[in-house]
Structure formats: structure tokens, C-alpha cells
Amino acid sequence: MPDSDLHFSPASAEEAASYKLVELPKELVSLLETAVQNSEPFNLAIKGDPTEDAVLCTNDKTYSIRAVNLSNTLLVVTPPPDTAHDFSDEVVVIRDQVNEILELTPTVPRIQKLVSLLRGREYDETNEDDDEAADPQETLRYTYRQAREEIQASDAELDECLRRKRILNIHNELRPIAPTYLNNVLQLTLNVLVSLSLSHSAASVDRLTGELQREHEVPRVVSLQVLGWFGELSKAGMWKMNVDEVLSELGLGILRDHKQNNPIEKEVFMDKWRDAVGDTFADRVELRLIAGNYLERSSGITDKDTLSYFPASDLPTEPAARFSDLFLTRPRWKVEEISPFLSEIAVDNKERDKLLLKYCRAVNEAGVVWYTARAQYNG
Structure with a gap:
């Protein structure tokens, strides 16, 4: 191993505490290596406002971040910058000293903040005529884009949260659907399946949503999302109902x-x-x-x-x-x-x-x- 001369960076005062070492779990290392090998983008995002403990998010998982002290100090060193002419080729520059590493641990997405932000914004039958997007200057809106930036969850976990919490995306505004209205839409969906002699395992999405809008004034933007929550929407335009999910929601509507x-x-x-x-x-x-x-x-x-x-x-x-x-x-x-x-x-x-x-x-x-x-x- 060749010898090198150590020098402190001329900007050491400004760079102090500017470097952090993160210990990646095996699954993240594997994802990173695969992305590098395939020249694919690899996105990581740290989320959390100043009042929250930060988390790190991949596309589909959330990790808590915990600082762990090291028994020995590590030095962050780099070659001299290209603009530095006073250093020889054998010099490495000390940029920072690190006394801790950041440890990542899988954690559940922190979605309670989203629930609190949307409280009082429920969507029900009184909103069925709101076919045009609301003027953002006239009402306080919380958008899907804001949720992706502010909620401590990966994109996949956020989407699952919207499904599980029954939160509609109406013209990019997030609004929880009122439970009584949701139960009514599901009851109407079952009735339409019977009246049109459609199979619950292969029903035409166009016929279902069209009938719900025409005969029961349920907007397509609502019925499409409800069908997605409670079944599979195929590229061929068919809906396969998740029977257990529908039965569960109807039971909760009574309880x-x-x-x-x-x-x-x-x-x-x-x-x-x-x-x-x-x-x-x-x-x-x-x-x-x-x-x-x-x-x-x-x-x-x-x-x-x-x-x-x-x-x-x-x-x-x-x-x-x-x-x-x-x-x-x-x-x-x-x-x-x-x-x-x-x-x-x-x-x-x-x-x-x-x-x-x-x-x-x-x-x-x-x-x-x-x-x-x-x-x-x-x-």
C-alpha cells in the first residue's frame, strides 16, 4: 500500500460535521448493486420535518434512522481538489471526522399525520356534483404531491395507506370517503352486478361505473377508485371483486x-x-x-x-x-x-x-x- 501525506482541507472549518456514514442493511445493498449493474436509477429519500425523527424511504419500504456512537474516530479523506495546485499526487485531504454511524431499521410507515391533516375533509353524497377541480385559492386542499413529500412513508406504502384508509384522490386533492357513503356505493355495486347479470369475478368496468353514475349519481372518479380498493382492475377493462374486502367493509358499516x-x-x-x-x-x-x-x-x-x-x-x-x-x-x-x-x-x-x-x-x-x-x- 503506497504511503500518503495527510493534510487538512483548507475548508475544514466549514466542512466539519457535514459528512454522515450510513450502514445499509443487506436488502438495500442488494438493491443498490442491482441498480448499478443495470444502470437503473436508485432513489432514496429522507423524510421528516424538524419536529419529527427522520426516516429513510426507498420506493416501497420505510426505515427508521438511529445514530450509533463509534469507539474509534473515522476520517473522511479525498484526493486534493482539481483546483488545488499546492498538493502533490501523494497527498490525501482530511475533510471531516466521524464519530457515529447512522443505523437503518425497517419500520412501519408513519401515516397518522396524514389522517390528522385530512380530518373534517370527508367526501360523501353531498359532493357528487363537484365534477370540476376546486379552486386552490378558495379552499384548503391537501394534495397527493404534498403527501408524497411530507408523509413518512415510501410511495408504495403511501398508496397502500390511501387504499386501506379509504382516501380518495379527487382532482389531486386527498379526501377520506365517508364510511356511510362508501357502504352505500358498495351496496349499489352489488345490486348493479345482479341487475346487469355481471359476474363478480369478471365484470365490465365501463358498464359498472356507467350504471352507477347514470342510475345512482356516483361519479366515475369515485366508483373507479372504490373498485380499485375492493378488487383488481385489469388492462382489459374488467373488474375482479375481492369478496373478503367487500364483506368486511359492509360488516363494519353495521358495527x-x-x-x-x-x-x-x-x-x-x-x-x-x-x-x-x-x-x-x-x-x-x-x-x-x-x-x-x-x-x-x-x-x-x-x-x-x-x-x-x-x-x-x-x-x-x-x-x-x-x-x-x-x-x-x-x-x-x-x-x-x-x-x-x-x-x-x-x-x-x-x-x-x-x-x-x-x-x-x-x-x-x-x-x-x-x-x-x-x-x-x-x-
Whole structure:
């Protein structure tokens, strides 16, 4: 290895602390190497305003960023700049000193900010005549472009969030669809399938959206997005319905009226749900379709189970606060009961199990494992 003379950069004062070292996980290294080999663009974006912990986003994943101190100082060195004539070829220039690296860890997208920003902007049947884009000077609008820049999520995760949270993109303005209106559109869609003798696994998109607009005044810009949320739109112009997704949303439409202070008998709810989906799909109605959205309680007096609306999406996003709310609601849970309420804060089952270990105590009773609260919660 040739010897080199070390010199500090003439601009060392200005360049101090301007370099950061990021340790890439194996999957990011693989993506980067593939992009270089194929001469393809490789996009990384750091997102977060000054009040937020920054995250790094690829096209489809989000990573939290954590600074880890190094036991030894690393020097960032480069060849002399082309404009520097006072250095020989054997010189390298010290540009900065690094005492930490940035560690990347997969994390769930942070979309609660989006939900808060769109609160009060619901779209329902009163907006059906709004076929022209609103004047941005007349109303406060939050656009898809703004969401891509400001929300701490990859583009793919943001699009999935819009689908899962039922957020419409109307003339580039993001607006959550009102649950009652969404249920009405789905009910009308099922009715149109029957009236036009269309198959739910291969229905013409043009005929469906045209009938919904002509006979029921549902704008195509709305019906197209709803069909995309609840099925597959093919390039050939056909729609294949995701039956479970449609049944789930219709079931939640009934259950939303029955919060904890107004529970509904389980069998009564199931009968109403079957009636809502019609004879074609009645035998596919199961409680698993609405997991993470309800509480089930047994009554020792009437011997009849009741259900109440309890959506995971209304719980805090911070793990400690979420577990606190869960155990205030119910003192102990089985793993299959509590798991659906953790999917939004855990990237996978391994992360979920870590959270259970951190915030819960497992108790085995007659072969059944129950999770109870630990004495204290630490953030």
C-alpha cells in the first residue's frame, strides 16, 4: 500500500460535521448493486420535518434512522481538489471526522399525520356534483404531491395507506370517503352486478361505473377508485371483486353504530351482515374478516355474546400508549385476540412478538396463554 501525506482541507472549518456514514442493511445493498449493474436509477429519500425523527424511504419500504456512537474516530479523506495546485499526487485531504454511524431499521410507515391533516375533509353524497377541480385559492386542499413529500412513508406504502384508509384522490386533492357513503356505493355495486347479470369475478368496468353514475349519481372518479380498493382492475377493462374486502367493509358499516356503550348481540349482528351482502355471499360471512375492529364479550346473565366496534385505527400509534389503552379496555388477552390490534405498529410477526415481550406478561392457565399488562410502560 503506497504511503500518503495527510493534510487538512483548507475548508475544514466549514466542512466539519457535514459528512454522515450510513450502514445499509443487506436488502438495500442488494438493491443498490442491482441498480448499478443495470444502470437503473436508485432513489432514496429522507423524510421528516424538524419536529419529527427522520426516516429513510426507498420506493416501497420505510426505515427508521438511529445514530450509533463509534469507539474509534473515522476520517473522511479525498484526493486534493482539481483546483488545488499546492498538493502533490501523494497527498490525501482530511475533510471531516466521524464519530457515529447512522443505523437503518425497517419500520412501519408513519401515516397518522396524514389522517390528522385530512380530518373534517370527508367526501360523501353531498359532493357528487363537484365534477370540476376546486379552486386552490378558495379552499384548503391537501394534495397527493404534498403527501408524497411530507408523509413518512415510501410511495408504495403511501398508496397502500390511501387504499386501506379509504382516501380518495379527487382532482389531486386527498379526501377520506365517508364510511356511510362508501357502504352505500358498495351496496349499489352489488345490486348493479345482479341487475346487469355481471359476474363478480369478471365484470365490465365501463358498464359498472356507467350504471352507477347514470342510475345512482356516483361519479366515475369515485366508483373507479372504490373498485380499485375492493378488487383488481385489469388492462382489459374488467373488474375482479375481492369478496373478503367487500364483506368486511359492509360488516363494519353495521358495527360502527355499536360502540362499547351500545353493543349488539353477536347473532343479531351476523344476521344483519348476511342480509347486507345478499344470498350470493351470505355463507362467506365470518368474524375473522373484521378482526382488529371489534370486541367480543360473553354475558353470564343472558348467555349471549355481544360485539362492539373497537377499531385498531383509533388507538395510539406509540406502542406503550397502545398497550396501555388495550389493557384499560380488557385486563387480559389471548394472542389471537390482541395480534390484530398490533399490525399497524409492527412490521412483521417477529416485531410483534418483541412488543408482546416488552409490554406484556404471559400467563399460562390450563394450557391457554393469556397476556396481561406489565406494572409499568416505558417508551
